[in-house]
Each structure stands twice: as structure tokens, then as C-alpha cells.
Amino acid sequence: MFGFECQECHKGVVRAQQRADIPFKVDGIPFNVPEGTVGVCDNCGAEVLSAKECKRWRALFEQMQQQSDRLLCPEDIMGLKAQLGYTTTQLAGLIGATRQSVTQWMNASRVAPQSRMADVLLRLVRECLATDSVEVLPFLTSLARDNGIDLPAPARSRLHMLGRSASPGRAAYDRAFQGRPPSDGTRPSLRVVPQGASDTAA
Numbered sequence: 001m002f003g004f005e006c007q008e009c010h011k012g013v014v015r016a017q018q019r020a021d022i023p024f025k026v027d028g029i030p031f032n033v034p035e036g037t038v039g040v041c042d043n044c045g046a047e048v049l050s051a052k053e054c055k056r057w058r059a060l061f062e063q064m065q066q067q068s069d070r071l072l073c074p075e076d077i078m079g080l081k082a083q084l085g086y087t088t089t090q091l092a093g094l095i096g097a098t099r100q101s102v103t104q105w106m107n108a109s110r111v112a113p114q115s116r117m118a119d120v121l122l123r124l125v126r127e128c129l130a131t132d133s134v135e136v137l138p139f140l141t142s143l144a145r146d147n148g149i150d151l152p153a154p155a156r157s158r159l160h161m162l163g164r165s166a167s168p169g170r171a172a173y174d175r176a177f178q179g180r181p182p183s184d185g186t187r188p189s190l191r192v193v194p195q196g197a198s199d200t201a202a
């Protein structure tokens with residue numbers, strides 16, 4: 001798999017290195033890979049990730065997402081459907097999904113859970129039912145934060161809110177964004193090598 005010439009410096013050789021607790025991101029969501037193989041150049045230290053290993057990490061991530069409460073579980077979605085008094089088709093229509101997808105998300109032994117995008121939309125609907133009025137941007141940024149994605153206060157919303165300083169929206173906005181630590185941006189990024197490239201070079 002490895003043992004090919006480094007594409008960064010063209011001097012060193014990329015060699016396999018076993019690592020534990022590797023910081024990685026899938027669709028912007030950070031998670032740590034318990035154990036994995038990374039290619040490291042013995043000259044410049046550039047790191048590459050094979051497409052196969054990347055796929056394995058993604059699968060691992062999906063599995064971890066399923067086991068965590070980061071995605072609404074099938075019961076949550078069935079509960080939401082019942083709360084709305086909707087059929088599966090109607091719930092699908094509400095959020096722009098297909099009936100087949102929603103059916104799959106509600107399957108207790110599902111293999112294809114909803115994407116984070118669909119999950120965000122479902123949570124937004126749930127929040128609307130629970131609280132009547134939702135400050136959408138603070139709600140979305142707070143959900144992102146729960147997923148380890150640190151977002152700054154949206155600039156456009158800030159201007160809008162400043163004009164309505166006494167509004168409850170302003171209070172929600174302040175609660176959501178005050179005292180936020182800046183994004184540290186320290187997570188290393190790994191370059192993914194297309195499967196074919198590393199196979200032929202090896």
C-alpha cells in the first residue's frame with residue numbers, strides 16, 4: 001500500500017505508520033479514530049491517508065454516530081411523526097425527503113440513518129413543536145457546536161438583531177453567542193490518496 005515516493009517533496013518515501021487516537025473530520029464533524037494507519041514521508045513528514053483507510057474511518061464514524069445521541073434515533077423520529085400527526089409521506093414532504101428515506105430512518109435496525117442535514121431539519125421541527133418560536137441561527141449554531149463544529153456568530157444576523165435590541169430574539173442571540181471561545185483550528189488535515197494512485201506507485 002505505502003512505500004511510494006512522497007508527492008510533496010519528491011525525495012522521501014511514504015511509509016505506513018500505526019497510530020492511535022487520530023483526530024479526523026467527517027463532513028466537518030471532528031472525531032478521533034481509535035486506531036489507524038497513516039502514511040508518513042520519511043523525509044518531510046507529509047502525511048497521507050489511503051482511500052481504503054479513509055473509507056474504513058468513515059464507516060467507523062457512522063457506527064459511532066449511530067451509537068451516540070448525535071443523530072435522532074428511530075424512536076425519536078417516530079415520536080416526531082406522531083407529534084405532528086403526520087404520515088410518513090407527509091413527514092417526508094415537510095422536510096424534502098423521500099418516503100423511502102424516512103421509512104429507513106425509522107427502522108430500528110436501520111443501516112442508513114439520516115444525514116446530519118436531515119437530522120438538523122428534524123431537530124428544528126421538533127424544537128418548533130416544543131417552543132412555538134425558535135431563533136433559527138442560534139439553534140443551528142448550537143447544534144453545530146454539539147457536533148464539535150465551532151462557528152462564529154453569523155454577521156448578517158448580528159446587524160439585524162442590533163436593530164431590535166429589546167426583542168426576545170436579541171436575548172436568545174446573546175445567550176447563544178456571548179463568551180464563545182474562538183475556533184482553535186488546530187486539527188491536522190490528512191490528504192487522501194486515490195486508491196489507484198497508491199496501488200500503482202507501490
Ligand SMILES: [Zn+2]
Pocket residue numbers: 006007008009010011012013041042043044045046
Ligand atoms: Zn516528503
